Amino acid sequence: MSELKTKEPLFSAKNLKLIKNPLGKDNPITVQVLGICSALAVTAKLQPAIVMALSVIVVVALSNVIVSLLRNTIPPRIRIIVQLVIVSLMVILVDQVLKAFVYDVSKQLSVFIGLIITNCIVMGRLEAFAMANRPWESFLDGIGNGIGYGLILVIVAFFRELFGSGTLFGHQVIPEKFYEWGYVNNGFFILPPMALILVGIIIWVQRSRNKELQEK
Amino acid sequence: MKFIRDILDKQKPLFSKGGRFSMFQSTFEAFETFFFVPNTVTSSGAHIRDAVDMKRTMIVVVAALVPALLFGVWNTGYQHFLSLGESVGFWQMVGFGALKVLPILIVSYVVGLGIEFAFAQIRHHEVNEGFLVSGILIPLVLPPDIPLWMVAVATAFAVIIGKEVFGGTGMNIMNPALTARAFLFFAYPSSMSGDNVWIAEKADAYSGATPLGNLLNNNSGDLPNLWDMFIGIIPGSIGETSKIAILLGAVILLITGIASARIMISVFVGGTVMGLLFNLIGANEYMQLPFYYHFLMGGFMFGAVFMATDPVTAAQTPKGKLIYGFLIGMFAILIRVLNPAYPEGMMLAILLMNVFAPLIDYYVVGANINRREKRAKKAIAIQINETKI
Numbered sequence: 001m002s003e004l005k006t007k008e009p010l011f012s013a014k015n016l017k018l019i020k021n022p023l024g025k026d027n028p029i030t031v032q033v034l035g036i037c038s039a040l041a042v043t044a045k046l047q048p049a050i051v052m053a054l055s056v057i058v059v060v061a062l063s064n065v066i067v068s069l070l071r072n073t074i075p076p077r078i079r080i081i082v083q084l085v086i087v088s089l090m091v092i093l094v095d096q097v098l099k100a101f102v103y104d105v106s107k108q109l110s111v112f113i114g115l116i117i118t119n120c121i122v123m124g125r126l127e128a129f130a131m132a133n134r135p136w137e138s139f140l141d142g143i144g145n146g147i148g149y150g151l152i153l154v155i156v157a158f159f160r161e162l163f164g165s166g167t168l169f170g171h172q173v174i175p176e177k178f179y180e181w182g183y184v185n186n187g188f189f190i191l192p193p194m195a196l197i198l199v200g201i202i203i204w205v206q207r208s209r210n211k212e213l214q215e216k
Numbered sequence: 217m218k219f220i221r222d223i224l225d226k227q228k229p230l231f232s233k234g235g236r237f238s239m240f241q242s243t244f245e246a247f248e249t250f251f252f253v254p255n256t257v258t259s260s261g262a263h264i265r266d267a268v269d270m271k272r273t274m275i276v277v278v279a280a281l282v283p284a285l286l287f288g289v290w291n292t293g294y295q296h297f298l299s300l301g302e303s304v305g306f307w308q309m310v311g312f313g314a315l316k317v318l319p320i321l322i323v324s325y326v327v328g329l330g331i332e333f334a335f336a337q338i339r340h341h342e343v344n345e346g347f348l349v350s351g352i353l354i355p356l357v358l359p360p361d362i363p364l365w366m367v368a369v370a371t372a373f374a375v376i377i378g379k380e381v382f383g384g385t386g387m388n389i390m391n392p393a394l395t396a397r398a399f400l401f402f403a404y405p406s407s408m409s410g411d412n413v414w415i416a417e418k419a420d421a422y423s424g425a426t427p428l429g430n431l432l433n434n435n436s437g438d439l440p441n442l443w444d445m446f447i448g449i450i451p452g453s454i455g456e457t458s459k460i461a462i463l464l465g466a467v468i469l470l471i472t473g474i475a476s477a478r479i480m481i482s483v484f485v486g487g488t489v490m491g492l493l494f495n496l497i498g499a500n501e502y503m504q505l506p507f508y509y510h511f512l513m514g515g516f517m518f519g520a521v522f523m524a525t526d527p528v529t530a531a532q533t534p535k536g537k538l539i540y541g542f543l544i545g546m547f548a549i550l551i552r553v554l555n556p557a558y559p560e561g562m563m564l565a566i567l568l569m570n571v572f573a574p575l576i577d578y579y580v581v582g583a584n585i586n587r588r589e590k591r592a593k594k595a596i597a598i599q600i601n602e603t604k605i
Contacts, residue, residue, distance in 0.1 A: 186369075187404065187405060200381070
């Protein structure tokens with residue numbers, strides 16, 4: 001086993017797949033349909049969505065590493081509670097950092113940073129991957145899934161902010177002229193149901209392009 | 217008629233597979249079956265066929281909607297000139313109304329049918345006729361002052377998200393026309409609610425409040441009299457104001473057997489029960505309103521006749537239809553009276569029950585199976601007892 005470890009390069013094809021797969025055919029939101037709740041809640045504007053995505057990437061990656069390091073010593077019967085303690089530790093760290101450096105965004109995200117603890121993606125990766133794999137692979141898997149989650153969040157937030165508020169990152173994008181001609185911001189994009197519809201459209205596009213995901 | 221057949225036969229090879237215009241095959245087919253009943257024969261399964269296919273069913277519904285549309289055209293003009301305080305002739309009112317209403321109708325049809333044809337071609341199926349009805353329903357449930365680009369966006373949303381993602385006509389969960397209206401209601405509330413949108417280009421000083429709007433502001437003194445509301449000379453969505461025109465449509469639908477009388481009647485029963493219940497409580501002016509006022513205001517009657525009876529989105533079982541209609545009536549009045557954010561509850565009530573219709577059917581069918589199973593068991597038990605004796 002130890003020989004194998006030294007032979008395998010850090011970014012072997014197999015390891016790269018751990019990052020690539022969650023972006024496409026194994027995406028946590030569009031394929032596994034996890035973490036939908038926060039995808040609906042924090043995507044009205046781009047900035048909080050990106051901060052949320054980064055927070056989840058950090059939490060998933062680091063808790064994956066820690067659980068993977070401890071995987072042989074965690075008693076199976078109480079593994080969930082141990083995982084929860086680790087995840088909440090990470091979440092609290094992230095929360096404190098956000099409060100210290102980007103207080104405004106942290107206020108916008110309110111409870112949703114705390115609720116990363118209950119994000120199914122985090123627990124899912126710990127159970128499905130970190131409990132059975134070495135730390136480096138677990139780290140890559142966490143990064144991959146975090147980015148896969150963040151990618152969808154950013155896409156959804158982009159459209160919601162553009163059509164809902166006419167802005168991107170708080171800057172006016174849709175020219176004033178349009179409003180003079182009678183254009184009106186679409187209030188439906190501000191409401192969470194539109195995020196659900198947008199996620200649905202992303203799933204639709206992804207499935208129609210990717211034959212592997214289609215049911216026979 | 218023969219010359220149409222000749223023209224169609226001449227053009228057919230061009231549109232068939234391999235022909236020059238094969239990309240428009242579904243379009244061609246749609247127009248061919250529009251003129252002639254297709255001569256294809258069922259090769260397997262059920263063999264009951266009727267000349268009244270979906271296309272002809274839909275045309276009857278469109279015909280039933282025409283009185284409401286025509287009245288809407290006149291009323292749009294009438295309300296406009298009334299608000300300006302000018303008295304003009306009948307044709308001038310109709311002319312103004314037509315200039316307001318027809319563009320909405322055209323936009324709705326062009327956008328909706330364009331998307332339908334595109335999807336039919338991409339998915340290689342026939343063009344579904346469902347949009348013939350949705351296309352005329354959409355303008356009828358909108359205020360006359362709605363900007364045309366909003367109509368286009370809402371129609372596209374309703375056809376794509378409300379219908380095509382579920383698999384096209386017959387597969388949709390929610391009524392497409394109401395989906396379009398709900399989309400506009402939540403997306404552009406300033407163009408869909410309030411007192412300023414219900415009369416086209418009204419004078420600023422004139423109050424354009426609908427009866428429902430008046431009641432919400434506790435202005436029941438400003439209510440138009442019952443007769444005006446029944447004829448429909450009140451502000452409102454284009455097609456919903458005239459109860460006479462709607463009843464005319466209802467008669468056409470019921471005689472031809474296209475709409476379910478069970479649903480229609482149970483909607484009114486539901487509304488009556490809820491109205492009487494509120495009368496009993498009587499906490500404010502709105503609750504004390506006699507129940508029949510509710511039928512004459514807003515879109516209650518229009519929804520009951522044309523929306524709730526949509527055969528695709530309504531409950532399918534006879535008992536289920538009763539429950540479905542009853543709950544629509546109840547919820548519509550409930551939302552109207554209790555929720556100040558939504559002056560008109562009919563749209564939301566129908567959409568909600570659209571979503572629940574399959575569940576209602578599921579339990580109605582389940583209850584029927586249980587009942588018959590019990591009966592069968594009883595019969596067997598009796599038989600066994602008899603043989604013992």
